Amino acid sequence: MYSPVFESKPPSTICTCMTWLSPTDIAVGCANGFIAVWSILPSQDEKPETEALPYIYQRHHMTYILSVDSAYPTHAHLVATTSMDGETRLSSLLDHQKDTVETTRMRMGSAHLSYSPFLQAFFSSDENDFARLLAVRRFFSTTAVARLPSTVTALAQCSIWHPSALLGCASGTAVAANPLRRLLYGKEKHWQxxxxxxxxxxxKSDDSSGISRFHDGFKAESVSLLRNLLGDRKLINGTMIITIYDEPTHITALSWNLSKRCAGWASAGMGCGLVRVEDLAI
Incomplete structure (x- = not known):
């Protein structure tokens, strides 16, 4: 490969995130809060050396966009975005000024956002170590669907073959959760x-890459998704504590297998460079 098939940039800013709207169209989040949409197909009217222009360029946030994801293929015109200002917004590319809705604002922006066609909802995270579910038809309300022992650092792109979500955190724990019951009935008992x-x-030496250890054999557990701090292990003498973990311990990347036959296979990447692949459907 000597040159890219498609190359362009938004005017007077930089690209921060990207998602597919269709097999030929991409939506790109920008540092100035705009969403730019391009078609990667070559146009007959364009000259060979002319840079392609976005056919949609709209402001969705007032500042840096952290993540963008499309509700493709069920609602290809809907785009969800998270920003540095803590806002999470669902907008229609057909008319983003009228057809837009926001959910509860967070103190810190989330860089994790993934659409589940099976549930027709978006997965994201918040600042309290929770995973949240944002249904397309009631995006304004947030449903907690998982609780992790530390800050969420990775979220697997949702599979089209099953409703389970896969999340990783800074403490090195990878958690799978099926939020289908919580989506249908908010007071249903939750398992993860x-x-x-x-x-x-x-x-011991500077040349060593370190030593890793894995703990397996965990049972499914029912965790409390209440957001009060009473009885929380992170609350000591009335003070909230936060544990800082070494970066090689973190779960930095997660992914489901896209094949229908192997949809239960998952892979996880750690900050130390290790990659673990396993069939979770067994």
Missing amino acids: QTWFAHEWVSG
Whole structure:
């Protein structure tokens, strides 16, 4: 490869995130709060050396867009975005000024956003170590669907073959959750399954890459999704504590297998460079 098939940039800003609207169209989030939409197909009217222009260029936020995801293929015209200002917004590309809705504002913006065609809802995270579900038809309300032991650092792109979500956190724990019951009835008892817990310690010498250890065999557990701090293990003498973990311990990337036959296979990447692949459907 000597040159890209498609290359362009938005005017007077930089691209921060990208999602597919269709097999030929992409939506790009920008640092100035705009969404730019391009078609990667070559136009007959354009000259070979002319830079392609976005056919949609709209302001969706007042500042840096952290993540963007499309409700493709069920609602291809709908785009969800998160921003540095803590806002999470669902907008229609047909008329983003009238057809737009916001959910509860967070103190910190989330960089994790994924659409589940199975549930017709978006997965995201918040600042309280919770995973939240935002249904397309009631995007203004937030449903907590998982609780992790530390800050969420990775979210797998949702599968079209099953409703389960896969999340990773800074403490090295990967958690799978099926929020279907919570989506249908908000007071339903919630269960989640810890896939594994990863620990990393530095080596004795500077040349060592460190030592990793995996904990397996966790049982499915029912966790409280209440947001009060009474009885919380992070509350000591009335003070909220936050644990800082070494970066190689973090779960930095997660992914489901896109094939229908192997949809239960998942892969997880750690900050230390290890990648774990396993069939979670067994």
